[in-house]
Amino acid sequence: xxxxxxxxxxxxxxxxxxxxxxxxxxxxxxxxxxxxxxxxxxxxxxxxxxxxxxxxxxxxxxxxxxxxxxxxxxxxxxxxxxxxxxxxxxxxxxxxxxxxxxxxxxxxxxxx
Amino acid sequence: xxxxxxxxxxxxxxxxxxxxxxxxxxxxxxxxxxxxxxxxxxxxxxxxxxxxxxxxxxxxxxxxxxxxxxxxxxxxxxxxxxxxxxxxxxxxxxxxxxxxxxxxxxxxxxxxxx
Numbered sequence: 010x011x012x013x014x015x016x017x018x019x020x021x022x023x024x025x026x027x028x029x030x031x032x033x034x035x036x037x038x039x040x041x042x043x044x045x046x047x048x049x050x051x052x053x054x055x056x057x058x059x060x061x062x063x064x065x066x067x068x069x070x071x072x073x074x075x076x077x078x079x080x081x082x083x084x085x086x087x088x089x090x091x092x093x094x095x096x097x098x099x100x101x102x103x104x105x106x107x108x109x110x111x112x113x114x115x116x117x118x119x120x121x
Numbered sequence: 122x123x124x125x126x127x128x129x130x131x132x133x134x135x136x137x138x139x140x141x142x143x144x145x146x147x148x149x150x151x152x153x154x155x156x157x158x159x160x161x162x163x164x165x166x167x168x169x170x171x172x173x174x175x176x177x178x179x180x181x182x183x184x185x186x187x188x189x190x191x192x193x194x195x196x197x198x199x200x201x202x203x204x205x206x207x208x209x210x211x212x213x214x215x216x217x218x219x220x221x222x223x224x225x226x227x228x229x230x231x232x233x234x235x
Binding site: 013041043045050051052053054055058060098100106107108109110111112113114 | 125152154156161162163164165166169171176177179212214221222223224225226227228229
């Protein structure tokens with residue numbers, strides 16, 4: 010029973026263009042959503058988060074959008090840079106639990 | 122912040138052996154987590170400590186797995202009678218405070234069971 014789905018295993022974009030990574034979830038109790046990126050042989054690194062009371066959060070080149078009715082969130086990276094090439098994980102959590110529930114990840118490749 | 126550290130970074134063992142991993146969280150982080158990641162999957166939650174108390178455990182944490190955080194600082198994860206299916210990356214994370222914030226992950230320990 011996969012509660013978090015990242016349906017695109019991979020995404021390739023050109024440097025300078027927008028990258029859009031999507032995440033769908035089934036558990037309506039999730040109320041805090043985090044994005045992590047992971048380089049090979051390293052642990053996940055926190056990128057940006059959003060609370061369920063918001064529908065948008067922005068931090069520099071990174072923006073996360075949350076559509077609670079659709080149980081969908083997306084991460085926008087503008088402009089994309091080659092150093093953004095990594096695996097991106099969506100990881101929601103719910104109040105009363107400390108565990109993050111990770112999707113399978115999307116491998117982003119930004120081509121120079 | 123010196124970051125979360127994990128040792129060893131790599132461990133190769135034979136089936137049936139016991140292994141132990143260590144995690145040193147960021148100092149002053151009272152919350153510590155263990156996750157496991159297998160190929161092509163995202164990290165899966167194993168267990169959570171607040172100070173020295175183990176407060177949440179996943180069903181993935183079978184009776185062959187045990188985790189401790191004796192003084193509320195570093196933590197150990199032991200796997201007894203390892204099986205080939207235990208081969209994975211074992212990740213430790215920590216965070217502080219009661220507000221909702223991110224978990225900081227260590228580099229992981231890669232376990233290979235032959």
